[in-house]
Amino acid sequence: MEDDGDAGRELVSRIYTQTGRAFLVGVTGAPGTGKSTLVDRLIAEIREAELKVGVIAVDPTSPFSGGAVLGDRVRMNAHAADAGVFIRSMATRGHLGGLARATADAALVLDAAGSDVVIIETVGVGQDEVDIVSAADISIVLLVPGAGDDLQAIKAGVMEIGDIFVVNKADREGADRVVQAVASNLSLKTYDASEWKPPILKTEATTGAGVDVLWKESGRFREWASEHRQSRRRQRHVSRLRELLALSFLRHVDGTLPPEEFDRYIEAVASRARDPYSVVEEIMKRIPSPGSRIPG
Ligand SMILES: Nc1nc2c(ncn2[C@@H]2O[C@H](COP(=O)(O)OP(=O)(O)O)[C@@H](O)[C@H]2O)c(=O)[nH]1
Numbered sequence: 001m002e003d004d005g006d007a008g009r010e011l012v013s014r015i016y017t018q019t020g021r022a023f024l025v026g027v028t029g030a031p032g033t034g035k036s037t038l039v040d041r042l043i044a045e046i047r048e049a050e051l052k053v054g055v056i057a058v059d060p061t062s063p064f065s066g067g068a069v070l071g072d073r074v075r076m077n078a079h080a081a082d083a084g085v086f087i088r089s090m091a092t093r094g095h096l097g098g099l100a101r102a103t104a105d106a107a108l109v110l111d112a113a114g115s116d117v118v119i120i121e122t123v124g125v126g127q128d129e130v131d132i133v134s135a136a137d138i139s140i141v142l143l144v145p146g147a148g149d150d151l152q153a154i155k156a157g158v159m160e161i162g163d164i165f166v167v168n169k170a171d172r173e174g175a176d177r178v179v180q181a182v183a184s185n186l187s188l189k190t191y192d193a194s195e196w197k198p199p200i201l202k203t204e205a206t207t208g209a210g211v212d213v214l215w216k217e218s219g220r221f222r223e224w225a226s227e228h229r230q231s232r233r234r235q236r237h238v239s240r241l242r243e244l245l246a247l248s249f250l251r252h253v254d255g256t257l258p259p260e261e262f263d264r265y266i267e268a269v270a271s272r273a274r275d276p277y278s279v280v281e282e283i284m285k286r287i288p289s290p291g292s293r294i295p296g
Pocket residue numbers: 029030031032033034035036037038059061062063068072168169170171172203204205206207
């Protein structure tokens with residue numbers, strides 16, 4: 001799946017009808033906010049409910065990907081020995097068709113393999129990461145005290161995607177101020193009765209305090225989403241289909257327009273001899289239509 005080869009595409013075709021069952025949980029936040037520690041606690045919570053869980057970590061500093069101190073890794077290994085837990089780390093680079101695609105496909109595999117819950121841990125910094133988490137069924141956004149408090153969430157553009165906000169490291173000074181900052185940010189928007197107003201929870205991932213409430217609230221969101229027929233899943237399919245179409249179209253262009261001709265267009269634009277719009281228009285006219293007409 002991560003290689004984006006034909007084998008991966010074929011596998012998706014074969015398993016797709018058996019997916020859509022798992023609860024996709026996105027966990028995002030700046031590096032060091034305690035995502036991995038929290039995920040570890042969530043795993044315990046999920047296992048206690050006798051559910052199977054898969055974890056995809058796309059955080060380069062994650063213990064799952066081997067970038068952490070030994071203590072963290074030992075802790076994770078306890079879960080790794082549990083047959084009901086599958087942990088996979090993914091590199092943030094080198095995915096043809098993008099990180100979001102690779103992550104979504106990996107989640108499909110875990111889903112088809114019988115995971116009841118699939119957790120995707122990612123660093124909430126880039127658009128790629130935000131795309132990943134907003135494609136999940138629920139987005140949990142982590143914040144911590146003493147990290148530029150109110151600004152951190154808004155700056156990363158994650159304020160819009162949070163279904164639940166978690167102020168982790170609640171044992172530290174200033175946690176309530178972060179709660180206040182998030183609350184005042186949320187109050188800029190009005191929520192009508194049928195809308196989900198993201199709760200702001202405090203956790204202490206190192207001790208596990210508050211994680212039970214987080215898991216309960218996640219379940220409450222899941223119920224709310226299914227009752228209100230949230231269009232999020234549909235939106236996800238719209239984005240994926242459009243993304244795949246764009247990708248496939250670009251492949252078609254690459255496959256039919258000789259590279260030296262493409263270079264000539266680039267030269268023309270770079271030297272200001274031509275503008276990019278008219279170049280694209282010309283390319284569109286030149287390339288043969290891809291394959292046969294779609295019937296009906
Ligand atoms: N004081 C305190 N430290 C925490 C808490 N949660 C995590 N940490 C510590 O914060 C550091 C980063 O945690 P980690 O889970 O690797 O963060 P990630 O980069 O977001 O995955 C580690 O040293 C954790 O032990 C917490 O609730 N309180």
